[in-house]
Amino acid sequence: MSSEGIPQRCDENSRYEQVSRVQLIYIGAKARCERHTTPKFKDYGGRGIQFLFTSFEEFYKELGNRPKGKSLERINNDGNYEPGNVCWATPREQAANRRTKRLDQFSTEELRRELRKRSTVTH
Numbered sequence: 288m289s290s291e292g293i294p295q296r297c298d299e300n301s302r303y304e305q306v307s308r309v310q311l312i313y314i315g316a317k318a319r320c321e322r323h324t325t326p327k328f329k330d331y332g333g334r335g336i337q338f339l340f341t342s343f344e345e346f347y348k349e350l351g352n353r354p355k356g357k358s359l360e361r362i363n364n365d366g367n368y369e370p371g372n373v374c375w376a377t378p379r380e381q382a383a384n385r386r387t388k389r390l391d392q393f394s395t396e397e398l399r400r401e402l403r404k405r406s407t408v409t410h
Contacts, residue, residue: 312359313346316368336361339369349373360384 319331320338340346349370350359360376361368364384376384 309347309350309353310343312353313343316325316359318370336365337367337369339367345370350375 316339317338318325319327320336321332322328322334340369350373353359354375357375357377358381360374360381361394362372362374362384366372
């Protein structure tokens with residue numbers, strides 16, 4: 288292994304491919320937080336989310352291989368990418384951890400205003 292925890296040679300192709308996928312996820316998450324030119328920056332770094340892993344090795348030790356059907360998730364959606372706040376999650380688990388406002392989070396008055404706006408019909 289290199290100093291970054293990345294296998295240099297691997298007899299098991301599947302293990303090498305797994306680590307490579309995790310590397311891409313690491314690079315993508317880091318870019319969303321640090322690169323202003325990344326399309327999703329406004330949703331991550333632009334709202335103060337930081338990527339606090341100091342190396343790929345630290346990231347990989349925290350998460351291990353990505354299980355099939357899961358992707359990177361921040362447990363606290365407003366928290367940073369850091370040890371203790373990341374895991375692998377299914378799309379359903381991630382949908383439950385969104386920052387979009389659910390219907391039950393609106394006040395009655397907010398719902399009435401929104402319904403009035405949407406029910407305006409022009410003839």
